[in-house]
Amino acid sequence: MASKLRYSFMGFVALMVVLGSSCTKYNYIDGGLANGKHDCSMWEYFHTDGYDWDSTIIMIEHAGLKSLFDGTGEYKEITFFGLTNHSIRGYMLDINKNLEENDPNFLHRVTDISAAKCKDVLEKLVVPKRVMLKDIPRGNRVRISNDYDEREGTTLQSIRGELFLWTVRSTWENVQDVGAVSLFVASHNVIGGKNEVVASTDIQTTNGIVQALNYDFDFKNF
Helix, strand or coil, X not given: CCCCCCCCXXXXXXXXXXXXXXXXXXXXXXXXXCCCECCCCHHHHHCCCHHHHHHHHHHHHHHCCHHHHHCCCCCCCEEEEECCHHHHHHHHHHHHCCCCCCCCCCCCCHHHCCHHHHHHXXXXXXXXXXXXHHHCCEEEEEEECCEEEEEECEEEEECXXXXXXXXXXXXXXCECCCCCEEEEEEECCCCCCCCEEEEEEEEEECCEEEEEECCCCCHHHC
16 A cells, blocks of 8 residues: 655656656655645544554554644644654564563564653654744754754754754756755754654644654654
């Protein structure tokens, strides 16, 4: 089943049109821009795409944060830098790699992750207001020794900690700053934490925005 998220690489899509090719599930994550507006809550949106969000739903419920995503809690509008099933699976595989299945720390299912850990990582990825791609200025975050130098961009307060966000416009046909705009995010909670990329931007719901993180999002960076 093809995923319903899509990388917003418009230059790449344009190239496919020029070549007369049609994109397949091997080229991009399908969805996002094609159907960026959803007349439902964020919680309801997650239920429309099990391929990407089934484990995320379980994690949210296990953390006791359903009201944060269905719009009935303290924050009526949020932006969620959404970690998908694939990131959660990657985290569990990383924990399990040196463990035997009968080890009490082995993660067999999402609910084997502690509720406190689930709440911690989810709240670090939620900004209590709407944030669209157009709201984030150009910038960069460059490694300097054991830390990073943050240039321009913007800093936003998440529910648990602080995020640095910036956009980069790529080169297209050797012309600078005319290609696709990519969104990046990093946490100030982790010293030296790596940059993470948003794979699909501006998924709009009635109570907020989902900025869907790349499938290889790493919990350790937050």
